[in-house]
Amino acid sequence: MSIFGFHYNLERKAIGLVLGIIIVASIGGLVEIAPLFTIHQTVEDAPDMRLYTPLELAGRNIYIREGCYACHSQMIRTLRDEVDRYGPYSLAVESKYDHPMLWGSKRTGPDLARIGEKYSDQWHVAHLNNPRDVVPVSVMPAYNWLSTTELRTDDLSLHLKAQRKVGVPYTDEMIANAELDAYGQSNPDSPQADGVGKRYGKDTHVRAFDGAPGELTEMDALVAYLQVLGHLTDAAAKPIAQAGGGK
Amino acid sequence: MMVAAVFYGLTTFEGSFMAIRSVNSLSHYTDWTVGHVHAGALGWVAMITFGSIYSLVPWLWKRDSMYSAAMVEAHFWFALAGTVVYVFAMWNSGIVQGLMWRTYNDSGTLAYSFIDSLIAMRPYYIARAFGGLLFLIGGCIGAYNVWMTIRTSGTAEKTGDLPVPRPAGLSAQPAE
Numbered sequence: 001m002s003i004f005g006f007h008y009n010l011e012r013k014a015i016g017l018v019l020g021i022i023i024v025a026s027i028g029g030l031v032e033i034a035p036l037f038t039i040h041q042t043v044e045d046a047p048d049m050r051l052y053t054p055l056e057l058a059g060r061n062i063y064i065r066e067g068c069y070a071c072h073s074q075m076i077r078t079l080r081d082e083v084d085r086y087g088p089y090s091l092a093v094e095s096k097y098d099h100p101m102l103w104g105s106k107r108t109g110p111d112l113a114r115i116g117e118k119y120s121d122q123w124h125v126a127h128l129n130n131p132r133d134v135v136p137v138s139v140m141p142a143y144n145w146l147s148t149t150e151l152r153t154d155d156l157s158l159h160l161k162a163q164r165k166v167g168v169p170y171t172d173e174m175i176a177n178a179e180l181d182a183y184g185q186s187n188p189d190s191p192q193a194d195g196v197g198k199r200y201g202k203d204t205h206v207r208a209f210d211g212a213p214g215e216l217t218e219m220d221a222l223v224a225y226l227q228v229l230g231h232l233t234d235a236a237a238k239p240i241a242q243a244g245g246g247k
Numbered sequence: 248m249m250v251a252a253v254f255y256g257l258t259t260f261e262g263s264f265m266a267i268r269s270v271n272s273l274s275h276y277t278d279w280t281v282g283h284v285h286a287g288a289l290g291w292v293a294m295i296t297f298g299s300i301y302s303l304v305p306w307l308w309k310r311d312s313m314y315s316a317a318m319v320e321a322h323f324w325f326a327l328a329g330t331v332v333y334v335f336a337m338w339n340s341g342i343v344q345g346l347m348w349r350t351y352n353d354s355g356t357l358a359y360s361f362i363d364s365l366i367a368m369r370p371y372y373i374a375r376a377f378g379g380l381l382f383l384i385g386g387c388i389g390a391y392n393v394w395m396t397i398r399t400s401g402t403a404e405k406t407g408d409l410p411v412p413r414p415a416g417l418s419a420q421p422a423e
Contacts, residue, residue: 018331073276077275079272079349081349081350081357082348083355083359084357085348085357103275105276105280106276106277106278106281107276107277107344108365109361110361111276135362137365137366138365139365211416
């Protein structure tokens with residue numbers, strides 16, 4: 001019997017056809033599911049990875065609110081040109097605390113996975129106020145209201161709590177001090193600033209991100225977030241340094 | 248509907264093709280993906296929906312045909328032309344983007360900055376807007392046609408085009 005004849009007969013037997021579909025579909029399922037059993041061996045760990053501070057988390061929420069992810073990806077692939085253009089390729093572990101992940105799927109603008117510390121705070125503020133001021137042919141919209149909009153901080157503890165529910169290890173102390181830490185991080189001379197470094201690690205950027213230490217704006221939060229992108233852990237830089245290439 | 252089925256086949260095949268690693272390394276993050284989903288959204292989903300509307304509307308409002316067959320024809324060609332222009336623009340821009348991002352010059356450094364690829368997108372984005380406009384015009388023609396089909400069926404009703412109740416030997420029937 002030819003293969004077409006076999007199929008012709010199979011189509012006439014409902015149970016047979018359903019069983020056939022289940023068998024074929026489960027092959028596809030197995031191929032996709034089986035590799036997940038070895039996920040502990042394939043995904044690296046980064047014990048030194050630090051958490052987003054309340055200010056950075058607020059900036060991340062603004063990043064989501066303004067739809068930045070629609071035009072900017074945050075995932076550098078393991079391709080030579082991407083590593084040369086954007087920096088060491090993204091590791092799975094670097095998205096450990098990203099809920100939801102913001103890898104993106106379209107680059108109308110460049111990838112931002114390692115944008116942190118690539119430009120100065122002033123550059124980011126000028127660029128967000130009007131992208132054309134620093135990149136003349138840019139098609140990015142201006143987000144000039146961020147500098148004048150006060151950041152909402154009274155719900156930051158709740159955001160931290162929600163992140164903890166999905167597995168980010170924020171402590172009770174961090175949650176209790178979220179509002180003060182957000183203020184302190186953008187105000188280095190304030191008494192609240194010391195607590196940020198104590199709770200989130202000494203590498204945390206504590207400075208007036210929008211250039212005005214007195215007020216806490218959405219610009220502070222977004223720039224704080226952008227400046228930490230790709231710098232929560234050094235894990236990604238290591239394999240490349242060992243191989244003797246890259247930056 | 249025939250054309251819709253063709254686009255369906257094309258899009259699903261393209262989808263598997265784009266999942267191959269070497270193709271994906273070029274196409275991912277570019278407008279190729281955008282073109283691909285619009286071939287599906289405009290070519291398949293929208294086309295099959297239009298076809299269904301054009302067969303259902305006369306049936307629901309008890310007419311033999313749409314208000315204007317010529318407008319159905321015009322809508323079809325506008326939609327098809329719009330989809331083709333759109334998808335071709337996005338294929339081209341996607342491939343150009345992907346190639347520019349990975350091009351190296353002789354000294355072994357990247358040949359184009361990101362903004363160079365953005366400038367190169369300009370003509371394709373204009374073509375894309377034009378394709379979308381064609382599709383939208385087609386949609387407006389279609390909406391007007393559906394509206395008129397429903398409206399004229401309503402007036403027909405008032406002038407007595409209701410299904411006539413069977414006489415069944417009632418005395419209301421005038422005597423022969």
